[in-house]
Amino acid sequence: MSDDNTVKTTMVTCTAPVNIAVIKYWGKRNEELILPINSSLSVTLHQDQLKTTTTVATSRSFEEDRIWLNGKEEDITHPRLQSCLREIRRLARKRRNKTNPDLDVAGLSHKVHICSINNFPTAAGLASSAAGFACLVYTLARVFGVEGELSVIARQGSGSACRSMYGGFVQWILGQRDDGKDSLAQQVEPESHWPELRILVLVVSADRKPIGSTSGMQTSVKTSLLLKLRAECVVSKRMEDMIEAVCQKDFSTFAGLTMKDSNQFHATCLDTYPPIFYLNSVSQQIINVVHKYNEHYGETRVAYTFDAGPNAVIFTLEQHVPEFVQVIKHVFPSESNGGKFIKGLQVDDTILSEELKQCIGLEPMLNKISYIISTKVGPGPRVVEDHSEHLLGSDGMPKKTQ
């Protein structure tokens, strides 16, 4: 390409976090707008361990919208991608008309190239769509100069993505409106609020891919009477109690509600017809270990939560991490039980008392947990200032290094 023909390419790269719900979202009242049947609340995980990075480029020279996910070009016509692109462009147009009709932040008629990668393996079975759509919407908004409430747009990509638009503790408010404008995410407390809180993702070796959450929740809404009763009679009180527990940093209440809500979500899956099982025998054993550990100390020191798969997410306080990790290693010995078994934040070694081992008293299950990701509460999406981090080259194509 000669200098004469140089076309300006606008390029922005951002990162966004994974979030894990402690009051679960399961079931839509509107499939297209992705409006939930109940409010939910999540904890944003730290991006040092788990994040999506997305680069969006726009240029007059691009002939069509294109997207590459984890190194592979994907179909841009996917309805949920189209929803996000359409909504961002609509807001950008509105903004331009209002403020400066001549402003062309990044030519609205221009096509975009999108490139996105996760820093964690898809095989880990961690829901990547929340971080992915949050990152997409956040990055597109920067490119097109859109500000304001972006969580309603992220929500239309993937429901739980709206919660990844903020750091710390985030609620997704149910909302009342049919157009979904009031079904949005709000930060309850920032990531700095509860520095002692620690999170362990126990990646369970899955035999087969479980049923996807989109079709799973559709079947649940259609068939589970208990899901309907949960949404109507249980969740709103639980949201209040959970927000109070988070604000007070009351770990025992936070942990109890987290476990109860995870169990109730999986109960509604079992009440679905035909029933859906996301918890396998390893998940059940993790649940047993947590309850036995808490019983041993006569207080709730550790909590589990499970999404639409067998992996456990564990919440505990910093001072209990080394011992509980040792308990997990004891019950789930792994052949890779060396440096590689724990990824992320360092976990100190410790020795379990015989008393504790006896109290746990469960048959060891070999190689059933692949590894543990040790992390903590983290911030929301960020712009990456270092241009060398762009995932697209100046030609608008993915860099070769990926």
Next chain:
Amino acid sequence: MSDDNTVKTTMVTCTAPVNIAVIKYWGKRNEELILPINSSLSVTLHQDQLKTTTTVATSRSFEEDRIWLNGKEEDITHPRLQSCLREIRRLARKRRNKTNPDLDVAGLSHKVHICSINNFPTAAGLASSAAGFACLVYTLARVFGVEGELSVIARQGSGSACRSMYGGFVQWILGQRDDGKDSLAQQVEPESHWPELRILVLVVSADRKPIGSTSGMQTSVKTSLLLKLRAECVVSKRMEDMIEAVCQKDFSTFAGLTMKDSNQFHATCLDTYPPIFYLNSVSQQIINVVHKYNEHYGETRVAYTFDAGPNAVIFTLEQHVPEFVQVIKHVFPSESNGGKFIKGLQVDDTILSEELKQCIGLEPMLNKISYIISTKVGPGPRVVEDHSEHLLGSDGMPKKTQ
């Protein structure tokens, strides 16, 4: 013992059936009287395959009430045994006072010896307390000449025992009264009503004994919001629909409700805190097989139900038994897969089509089902007329042959 000292011993032997609930009982509103939080409905299994036999003897010479269960003397002071003995003696006294003050059907002041055996191994994990208490109450009533509504007494021994007081299809009505007098069993249809209906008990090899139903349901009542909502909002409509399906011999509706109610019961166990798991990976696989089998034919030909353990009880119609049993043998190959694998009613051999095998398409699980008991709907408790069948000798002690 010389002829001069011979003391008259009254002796009665009866048998009673096992029942399996298709609308589940889980949770008491009154622990002592055993009053449930919702109505339930069961199918009485045939005693040719599964029954309890009980002999009760009474004699002036007996010094105390005693009981032997499956060859071992047990503690007669168990509160639930005492409830049944007390209630039968109270009714007998009432009856004597009303009808013939001098009548002493079997001396009311006399002590009883009770001997009871099951014709199925306890290790099979089949709830034997329902058949046991039904048989005890039925036999005691014969000995003491008590007639009338006995299910309210059996209920006080073990809740579900009240349903084993009748053959065929039986409902246990919730009742409204605080004294429990209207919480009783009623036959919905006799055993002759639906001769095509067949029942297969899939005895799953359990690793460990699950939590007992008495303490399990206590914890559920205390902690599961979904159990409360189920009892208040779901069961009464389901009872109506189930009774209608039974009366109409509408297998598809009967089967669908049976599976949904089993799943909902286990969902409330999972919603219990700490959660209770009765379904293991084998149970989950049986559930998968049933749904895949039904999907293959585009109609509901087979239904599962699970109580407080991993064993499955399968309902189907006679014509589908050979093929479905073959499907089970295919998915759960057993090293004892010969004559011994199927107990009870004969099941003809058949060959599975490749198409069906492919449609099922599940990884075989070796030796995970110990055996199958093939049975059908059966009658209620019976008196055994043949005196040689008494389990107690003329001395009132268990016969040596046991």
